[in-house]
Amino acid sequence: MSDPIDGSACLRGDAALARAFAFLGKRWNAVLLGTLSTGPAGFRELARQVPGISDSMLSDRLSALAASGLISRRVDEGPPLSVSYALTERGRALMPALEQISTWAVEHLPES
Amino acid sequence: MSDPIDGSACLRGDAALARAFAFLGKRWNAVLLGTLSTGPAGFRELARQVPGISDSMLSDRLSALAASGLISRRVDEGPPLSVSYALTERGRALMPALEQISTWAVEHLPES
Numbered sequence: 245m246s247d248p249i250d251g252s253a254c255l256r257g258d259a260a261l262a263r264a265f266a267f268l269g270k271r272w273n274a275v276l277l278g279t280l281s282t283g284p285a286g287f288r289e290l291a292r293q294v295p296g297i298s299d300s301m302l303s304d305r306l307s308a309l310a311a312s313g314l315i316s317r318r319v320d321e322g323p324p325l326s327v328s329y330a331l332t333e334r335g336r337a338l339m340p341a342l343e344q345i346s347t348w349a350v351e352h353l354p355e356s
Numbered sequence: 357m358s359d360p361i362d363g364s365a366c367l368r369g370d371a372a373l374a375r376a377f378a379f380l381g382k383r384w385n386a387v388l389l390g391t392l393s394t395g396p397a398g399f400r401e402l403a404r405q406v407p408g409i410s411d412s413m414l415s416d417r418l419s420a421l422a423a424s425g426l427i428s429r430r431v432d433e434g435p436p437l438s439v440s441y442a443l444t445e446r447g448r449a450l451m452p453a454l455e456q457i458s459t460w461a462v463e464h465l466p467e468s
Contacts, residue, residue, distance in 0.1 A: 258406075261454060262387050264461035269381020275374050294370075312465070334464045341460055342373060344453035349376035352446045353424070 267312065272297055272305045274342060277331065280315060281339050284330035314338070379424065384409055384417045386454060389443065392427060393451050396442035426450070 268274045272294065279285065279293050291302055306329055309315045314335035320326045331339070380386045384406065391397065391405050403414055418441055421427045426447035432438045443451070 258387055258390050258458075259467075260461035260465070261390050261458045263465055263467065264457045265381055265386045266383075267465065268457070269377055269383075269386075271378075271381075274377045274381075275370055278370050278373050337464055338457070338460050341453055341456035344456060345376050345380070345450070346370075346373045348450050348453055349372035352449055353372070353375055353379065355371075355375065 270305075270308075272301065273309065274345075276302075276305055276309060277314060277335055277338065278342055278346070280329060280331050280335070281342070284318070284328045286326060286328050290329065309335070382417075382420075384413065385421065386457075388414075388417055388421060389426060389447055389450060390454055390458070392441060392443050392447070393454070396430070396440045398438060398440050402441065421447070 268277075275294055276290065279290060285293065287302065287306075290306075291297065291299060294302070297305075306315065306317070310317050310329075313332055315329050316332050318328050318330065320328070380389075387406055388402065391402060397405065399414065399418075402418075403409065403411060406414070409417075418427065418429070422429050422441075425444055427441050428444050430440050430442065432440070
């Protein structure tokens with residue numbers, strides 16, 4: 245019954261969607277990106293802003309996000325030594341979509 | 357270092373984002389919604405359009421999406437009996453965000 249005008253574009257989009265959600269669907273990834281959308285933050289600051297995440301999980305997720313080029317890790321030798329994380333251009337490009345999803349969830353996906 | 361103008365709005369948004377991704381991040385959910393964005397489809401049609409999904413998984417996901425009010429299930433008594441699935445208004449409201457994520461993934465999340 246479906247009648248896509250351009251089947252190949254749809255398939256391409258679906259594959260991309262699957263790829264995006266395989267990544268963003270991993271617990272904490274989207275929330276961490278959303279948190280960094282307000283500006284760069286250090287490890288402890290992120291741990292505070294994302295309630296429920298363990299230090300080892302936070303460390304794991306920050307590494308994965310950095311490996312994907314969505315965030316950057318900046319070391320300031322200090323003293324005191326400090327490390328901060330920030331969205332890259334690629335990560336920032338995702339923010340409008342995340343905001344839309346967040347707005348949608350507030351309106352249409354009630355807390356159960 | 358972050359300086360949110362309205363902390364409570366941010367937290368609300370983050371909780372909503374976590375809720376959205378807990379749901380959309382479940383394998384197949386976003387792809388099934390994207391597939392239905394081209395129009396209503398029957399079970400076999402969906403199974404064909406989403407390569408790699410098993411019948412039992414498809415059945416499971418369609419039930420969950422219907423339970424969340426994102427899709428509707430319509431039975432046409434026929435004969436022949438046929439069942440089709442379609443986005444509800446709530447599901448349709450998510451499409452612009454999914455399209456944005458898909459576009460972002462095509463541009464910024466290369467196939468690895």
